Amino acid sequence: MDWSVILDPFASVQLPLSQWANESMTWLTSNYRSFFQAIKAPVKWALDLVEDGLRDSPQSIIIIVFTLFAWQVANRSTAIITFFGLIAIGLIGAWDPAMTSFAVLVTAVAISVAIGLPLGVLCSRVNFIWALVRPVLDFMQTIPSFTYLVPVILLFGIGNVPGVIVTVFFAIPPLIRLTNLGLREVRADLVEAADAFGATPFKRLWSIEIPLARPTIMTGVNQTVMLSLVMSVIASMISVAGLGRLVLVGISQLDLARASIGGLGIVLLAIIFDRITQGFGFTRRDRGDRGLWEQGPMGWLRGKLRHQN
Amino acid sequence: MTEIMPHQNAIDCQNLWKIFGARADEALVAAKNGEVDKDEALKRFSCVIGVADASFSVAEGEILCIMGLSGSGKSTIIRHVNRLIEPTDGQILIEGRDVMGLNPKELRQLRARKIGMVFQHMALWPHKSIADNVAFGLEVQKTPKGQQRAAAESALEKVGLGGWSDRYPDQLSGGMQQRVGLARAMAADPDILLMDEPFSALDPLIRKDLQDEFLKLSREVKKTTLFITHDLDEAMKMGDRIAIMKDGRIDQTGTPESIVLRPETDYVSRFVSSISTLKYISASEIMTPGKAKSGAPEFGASTPLPVLLAAFTEGAEELAITDGETHLGRISSTDILQAVQTDLKRV
């Protein structure tokens, strides 16, 4: 009797996992290629829109528009941070890659929010759906991010558009999780009170539950933004342009200068982007009892117009 | 021909059962047959009996207090009235209409227009201003903005909070928050108020103020009120009638006087034993047969004891009890002293 099979079984007995993976991939690409290509189309459209806008505009106009935008949706200090942040990005010579990264980032975060928020809401309403989604999220969050670069390349190819898709995949789980959690944690008596006054389920969700879950949901948005930035370096391996590529090239050529320009650019972008997105989460009360369009430059303009009449 | 209106209660609750748990149906049958009580139902069916065979009615404009200790099923009952929870068995009628027969839209209209609710822990929405909290019921009904604001402000005025419209709940004290809760319940001018221990979370002095103000307001607006409390004194003060609950059952329903003077179960009599009967005793309960001396001051049969006492302290030796014409009986100072003695002994 050969004892080695029992003592070291895995030397001879193995599941053909790699074969399975290859076969299922081949099956997917040969049968559903058009489906995966179809997913790319709207992503490409959105990405091109943002990227062309950023490419074709003069640098100083971009700085002014972004600063005003930050002031409008958030506050003056965010506007100041945006202004100097963008100038710093220009001065360290990272302007062009930063604009590319920014376009990927905006597109990825917009898609993540557009999918993640409704899905999170749905998970909080229907226990059955949450039971299905939860293990998928666990899987998405534990699998090493390098691992799914390969299937993404096979299904979607390389470049900025697959980069957005892989970023969404990486960044969306916390948003779904925290939206679901935030809505489930809303005080039961506050929800019951809405019912007691005759609110429809939608009215209750929109006017009571989402506003009360807002801090948790905004934490989810923040996580999504941060993870998207983290992904920008990893995604550069599938030929996504931008700041991440600077870092990657810097690492591979031991070029400290380039790596630090890329790294610093990412940090600056992170600060600006996070501050502005948090501004969207401010309540009327946070804004000193003013609506979004009653503050900042628009509010100032309105005040001027009212004085003239 | 004139139509004869059938007598109708604002709220009618008939043989209501609520059993929580997966095996509620089995538990219901067993409980109805008297095979299981609350503890037994939990053991055999893992079901909690929240309400057991409760029946009561509230007439238009009346305040009915439901009184019972924590866990006796008060909140469960009141949530059935606007169908926040659904009965395992039994019926709830609002002005003769079965609430279980309403479709979702009709139910929302009932909740928005007909019924206002006040909660124990206020349940004000922290992200909405005071005015927006109060106007929510109107907002839900898509009332025009200006009208919402006006109604909210007039409701706040009524509870003494005029001028607080643009503040937020966390800027108000507990007592003020519950005033807002009251204003919110009344803003849409509903006919029925449901109040689930509205004053229980407040300090004694503030509670007394709110009780007094609510009674005053209630006399003005005459709203049918189902008022829940775990405090017997509060029930005696607020209720036109009181229903006493124990373990999901209503033990006794009656006026404060009848509850105190004629408790029907051991539980109720233990409960009311701490309450002095003196305030509720009337001439008919202590008079003795026979004719009083001529010249004795005359009183009606329902005269309360404190008034009779005052007559003695003013020098009367004996009182004549009449219904205006015929003599019903007499009360001597000994009768009064005996009543006081009995009351002192029972506590």
Ligand SMILES: Nc1ncnc2c1ncn2[C@@H]1O[C@H](COP(=O)(O)OP(=O)(O)O)[C@@H](O)[C@H]1O
């Ligand atoms: N959703 C629920 N699930 C299970 N048991 C419940 C539920 N709500 C209430 N109960 C039980 O029903 C009983 C009555 O509760 P409740 O009506 O809240 O009492 P009260 O308001 O008088 O304090 C209690 O034993 C409570 O534990």
Ligand SMILES: [Mg+2]
């Ligand atoms: Mg309760």
